[in-house]
Amino acid sequence: MIFRIVAIVAGFGLALVASAEAQTPRKGGTIRMTAPYGSSFTSLDIHTTQRAQDEIYAKALHRSLYIWNSTEGKPVLELAKEDVVSGGGLVHTFKLRDDAYFHNGRKMTADDIIWTYNRIMDGTKAYPGARYVRVIEGAAAVEKGQAKEISGLKKIDDFTLEMKLTEKVDPGFYFWNAITSIYPADEAAKESFLQKPIGLGPFKFVEHVPGSRIVLERWDRFYKPGKPYADKIIVSVMGEAAARDVAFRNKEIDTSVLGPAQYVAYQNDADLKGTVVEVAEVFTRYMGMNPAFKPFADKRVRQAINYAIDTDLIINKLVKGKAYRATSWLPLTSPAYDKAMKPYAFDPAKAKQLLADAGYPSGFEFEWTTSQNESWGLPIVSAVIPMLDKVGIKVKVKQVETAVLAEVVRSGDYQAFIYSQASGPDPQAALKCFHSATPQPACNYMNFKNADFDKMVDEAGQADDPAKRAQLLQKANALLYEEAPVWFFNYNKAVMAVQPWLKGIQLNATELTHQNVEDLWVDETSPAK
Amino acid sequence: MLPFLFRRLLQTIPTVLAVVLLVFVLFSVVPGSIVSSMSDDSDPQVELRMKKQLGLDDPVYVRFGAYIAKLVTGDFGTSFRTREPVATMIAKRMWPTLQLIFAAMALAVVIGVPLGFIAALKPGGIVDTLAMVVAVSGLSIAKFWLGLVLMYFFALKLGWLPSFGYGDGGLKYLILPAVTLGVSPMALFARTTRAAVLEIMTADFVRTARSKGMSETRVVKWHVMRNALVIILTTVGLQFGALMGQAVVVEKLYSWPGIGSLLVDSVLQRDIPAVQGSILVVVLAFLAINLLIDLLYGVIDPRIRYA
Numbered sequence: 030m031i032f033r034i035v036a037i038v039a040g041f042g043l044a045l046v047a048s049a050e051a052q053t054p055r056k057g058g059t060i061r062m063t064a065p066y067g068s069s070f071t072s073l074d075i076h077t078t079q080r081a082q083d084e085i086y087a088k089a090l091h092r093s094l095y096i097w098n099s100t101e102g103k104p105v106l107e108l109a110k111e112d113v114v115s116g117g118g119l120v121h122t123f124k125l126r127d128d129a130y131f132h133n134g135r136k137m138t139a140d141d142i143i144w145t146y147n148r149i150m151d152g153t154k155a156y157p158g159a160r161y162v163r164v165i166e167g168a169a170a171v172e173k174g175q176a177k178e179i180s181g182l183k184k185i186d187d188f189t190l191e192m193k194l195t196e197k198v199d200p201g202f203y204f205w206n207a208i209t210s211i212y213p214a215d216e217a218a219k220e221s222f223l224q225k226p227i228g229l230g231p232f233k234f235v236e237h238v239p240g241s242r243i244v245l246e247r248w249d250r251f252y253k254p255g256k257p258y259a260d261k262i263i264v265s266v267m268g269e270a271a272a273r274d275v276a277f278r279n280k281e282i283d284t285s286v287l288g289p290a291q292y293v294a295y296q297n298d299a300d301l302k303g304t305v306v307e308v309a310e311v312f313t314r315y316m317g318m319n320p321a322f323k324p325f326a327d328k329r330v331r332q333a334i335n336y337a338i339d340t341d342l343i344i345n346k347l348v349k350g351k352a353y354r355a356t357s358w359l360p361l362t363s364p365a366y367d368k369a370m371k372p373y374a375f376d377p378a379k380a381k382q383l384l385a386d387a388g389y390p391s392g393f394e395f396e397w398t399t400s401q402n403e404s405w406g407l408p409i410v411s412a413v414i415p416m417l418d419k420v421g422i423k424v425k426v427k428q429v430e431t432a433v434l435a436e437v438v439r440s441g442d443y444q445a446f447i448y449s450q451a452s453g454p455d456p457q458a459a460l461k462c463f464h465s466a467t468p469q470p471a472c473n474y475m476n477f478k479n480a481d482f483d484k485m486v487d488e489a490g491q492a493d494d495p496a497k498r499a500q501l502l503q504k505a506n507a508l509l510y511e512e513a514p515v516w517f518f519n520y521n522k523a524v525m526a527v528q529p530w531l532k533g534i535q536l537n538a539t540e541l542t543h544q545n546v547e548d549l550w551v552d553e554t555s556p557a558k
Numbered sequence: 559m560l561p562f563l564f565r566r567l568l569q570t571i572p573t574v575l576a577v578v579l580l581v582f583v584l585f586s587v588v589p590g591s592i593v594s595s596m597s598d599d600s601d602p603q604v605e606l607r608m609k610k611q612l613g614l615d616d617p618v619y620v621r622f623g624a625y626i627a628k629l630v631t632g633d634f635g636t637s638f639r640t641r642e643p644v645a646t647m648i649a650k651r652m653w654p655t656l657q658l659i660f661a662a663m664a665l666a667v668v669i670g671v672p673l674g675f676i677a678a679l680k681p682g683g684i685v686d687t688l689a690m691v692v693a694v695s696g697l698s699i700a701k702f703w704l705g706l707v708l709m710y711f712f713a714l715k716l717g718w719l720p721s722f723g724y725g726d727g728g729l730k731y732l733i734l735p736a737v738t739l740g741v742s743p744m745a746l747f748a749r750t751t752r753a754a755v756l757e758i759m760t761a762d763f764v765r766t767a768r769s770k771g772m773s774e775t776r777v778v779k780w781h782v783m784r785n786a787l788v789i790i791l792t793t794v795g796l797q798f799g800a801l802m803g804q805a806v807v808v809e810k811l812y813s814w815p816g817i818g819s820l821l822v823d824s825v826l827q828r829d830i831p832a833v834q835g836s837i838l839v840v841v842l843a844f845l846a847i848n849l850l851i852d853l854l855y856g857v858i859d860p861r862i863r864y865a
Contacts, residue, residue: 067823067826068809068810068813068819068822068823069819069820069823071639071640071823071827072639072640072641072642073640074640074641077639077640077641078639152603152604152607152608153607153608153610153611154608154611155593155604155605155607155608159604172604173603173604174607223640223641223642224642238724238815239647239650239651239815239820240651240809240813240814240815240816240819240820241723241724241813241814241815242723242724242813265722265723265813266813267722267813268810268813269810269811271706272705272706272709272721272722272811272812272813275706275709275710275713275714275721275722276713276721276722278714279713279714279717279721281713281720281721281722281723429589430590430826431826432590432826432827432828433589433590435590436589436590436591437589
């Protein structure tokens, strides 16, 4: 009997050890990621590009003041150990890490951060990160060429930086993106930096084969002890979904973003089903309506459009369930998302009634500008047209390239357009896009103006209590639902296939392909040694 | 020969100028610009400053003049996107594209031309029928689809070759993209060769050679083959240009780091200097290949003079 008990206990202990070993990150190996959003990387100067494609490699090569923490669903300090807030919430004093080394072996100091932010505010270069750095006092003056240095940045000592903001916001939401990555002041000014970038990230640059891949290897002086785990990362450019599918099945790559058709195929394949990971990303897909076009100036018409479209049917049949039904603007993962809110029902009769009330009993015709995007472009528009036709609304399609669509949207030169827009992670910043003070080219694409909405967003900005702020933003989001400046289509469900030997994948709601790669590791079954 | 060469080189100047002008004007009128693609929300004032810095606020003719002035000094300009010299970007991409095109062309010539010859020697026979079925299929198959099928069998099912990538630039990475790109010209060469040989076989000088008692092998080798080569060579020259265009699809499918994918991305992001540079290089390569073909005519058929 005693022997049996000892055997059971020993067996249980061994199982625990084996389980612990299975979960212990393994050092070494190669991680083979894919960059699925085009046929090349834009640039090795990450300040110049805001494409999701480029941020995939940048997450390995660079670091910003903050980093996105997928578990907590918010940005957390990365290059600083502490942030002391004063001055009524406007002054942030950062105690910087004194153990962060650039890949050339030099220690990062406050000078590098100041130099980087000044660089981003060079107005003649239109760096996309300027939209974030602009929140620092004096940054806008540098952008306009009225000052040489950002007055709101002050070096206290090598590892202490004071930052004065223009408004009371969480700087984490402004300084976590790769487009605000910290560069080494001395090296980044050289021409050679474009060919061989130097960063603070867990992996250092080895090689870029344009149009094919970027190779990075472990930076041994990375400041997080024991990390990164892998020896090497290869990010392959693979814009073609079908080619990625073959490569993934052939075990040549470790990650692959899946489109709607592949999502269904992988779900139905017993061997591949377990590889699928998915997350509700902070992107809202919608049809924007121009209030300058007479019918869309009337709220009832905009609501009618929301009632006339069988959105669930489109999501289930056309998008193959690879999206979450949108209720209002803020997505599911937003801290201000209201779970109790219900989306517009599919109710053509109500849509007709609303149109009649608005003075359009026979409907009207509008021009809908769209790209060819499979998830929020022409296929969706084509599915919606007969639904709108049933309530008397005729649609004239205007098809343009994605790059042109972006310009059309910003210029306001449309009657309606279909688009995908970031609606997070910061709910306040997302809703501020609908604030009347936000210019149309900035992100108020529907030129939305509503005094009640402005008041709620302004009050939320001033609120110190996070719960009160969330409540105000929820109310503002509900007002948007009521005003319906857009057809609320869906929130993107990002889906990625991940090989079973790749561990540590984070469900990043801001963009699933953007991984904090120092936390990833491959076990011994990986074919890439 | 030298005056001929000189004259041909002079003739390329208006061709190049016409292409450069066409691309320039085209990109001046199409909607979308690099400035709007760079930033989501830049201030209109910042946009204006950026346009000024990139020279986009000047009239088209001023920009065109400045571009030509730079071009004659060998300066292709600086990419709006990457801020690298366009010449450097193209140089990085040129070799993989040439590798791909020459490999595809070699495959097409080595298989397509003999296939056409064999088919023509016994017209209507089983070899001819099979060769033409292969040729028609090769011309009809979409490259994208063919590439996926090849990937599926040779990478996924057989595990012989990698399904994508450039690797170290070695042969095993080149085979599938080259076959995908080479099948269509191979089919074309087979058909062209067959047609050329069949036509020459009925020519008077071939009949004369036979009537003089020359063996069939000598007739084919000295009369038919040499005369057919001029036609085949012309087709090969034209196909080089076509392959540079078709390589775009293959490069994208296989993540091959060639000039085609550079061109596509540059067009989509309105990176005008990179678009112009890429197209110019493709045009120059096409003209160079065709000049070489013209010179080879004289070697194959001494009756052709460089007059």
